Amino acid sequence: MSLIYRALVTVMSWLALLARSQASKDAEILALRHEVAVLRRTNPKPRLSWPDRAVLAALARILPKRLRERRIVTPGTLLHWHKRLVARKWTQPKAPGRPPIGEDLVALIVRLASENRRWGVVRIQCELRRSGHRVAASTIRKILRALRIGRPALCHDSWRTFLRVYADALIATDF
Template sequence: MAVGLLYRIFVSVLSWLALLARSQASKNAEILVLRQEVSVLRRTNPKSRISWTARAVLAALSKLLPKTLRGHRIVTPGTLLRWHRRLVANKWRQPKAPGRPPISDGLVQLIVTMAQENRTWGAVRIQGELRRLGHRVAAATIRKVLRARRIPPPKHRDDSWRTFLRTQADTLLATDFFHIDCAVTLARVYVAFVIEYSTRRVHLLGITRYPTAAWAIQLARDFTADLETTGRRFTHLVRDRDAKFTAAFDAVLSAAGITAVTTMPQTPKMNAIAERFVGTVRRDCTDRILVAGERHLRVILNGYIAHYNAGRSHQGAGMSLRAPDDDPNVIPFPAQIDQIRRKRILGGLINEYEPAA
């Protein structure tokens, strides 16, 4: 640094000696040219970077100018004060404290593999899968890994509306229908399901091409009988205003101690949990398979719902990032990275990850 400063001073002195031998007219002409160059430089590059040696020479030469001209130079008094403050700040700047230890290369590769094999998974979903394998990694760290590998995030999904019975989520159910069009016959098949609010566990009630009110009533009878057999108790069931949900349907639920809560007209967000499951099963499964018929659809949904209940982490389940069948009181021991195996569901359409046996 000192050598660079001495070199610039030496060059400046030589330039000053050369000026002594020149005529006044030549000097005036050069001043006009230099002023024009400075004017162009200020317009085209208002925030030019100057080395510290050049700053030192400019600061010394500016002392030779009259006070009325010092404010019109590139190096103004304000600039000199700013340089001084920067030097003081750099002198007293403390080194940054070390952050969290970096994750292992094997865990980084596992994150990248999960993201590449499952294009619809975001950072929070991958975080849930890693947590089920015993590895606790922050979602921000996962996003950083994916950005470094230039893996784009999945499409943004709108947040679901929170229901009015949050405090009763442990005893709350929701039900709805959705339909699938068969690939060959184009026949429309209807699916009825119930989902538990607290755990996101899904129960497949029935599949038919001809949904009627009587069919829905029979599904309610079968479902309440299953609840009685297992000894589980629920108090409310959220449903929309579909014509298949009649007073007799509500009476069957009432006999089992379940009160039907009807949503307002054309307000699907009041049944957001059920609506979200419909979107999830379409994105993950039915939109990616050509369904041959009712029997084929039953096999597909049975396989998917088994995965949904036992092998898929859920962000919405109290942000616990676990599957409905996972024990919330058990923290899995971290699995060895090289011992994690992929389990293909529905012929590889869906992937689960688990420690090797």
């Protein structure tokens, strides 16, 4: 039974071969010859060079769809090669991060923080923005921490003085 089945399948494939165009047959022969050449020069696993890939990719476009799937280079492999080629050609080098702050701007931040001990990071940021520099508060904080400039001085004495004067005024008006 299997012999009859194989004979029938072979006859049907011959009939299908007769129905194909001559260009399709030529493309398949070229692809098969190139695959055989690649397989002859390799050991167990074929390693394709770039010229081999280019030839096989060009011939795969000519082959009929059902024949493309039976080659050593599948359509998925062709797509993978194309994606890698495009990714290598069109990618831009990525910058390592935000651009660094200039030394003159760092010096200005340090000067503002040291001359105005009661100013916080947000106040320094506002003053820089008024002078035309856009710097994030977190960047100012990192710069001040790196240079070991402490937090702004709290003005407890002035608050106590205000409360004392206010309490004295209340007591004076009450009597």
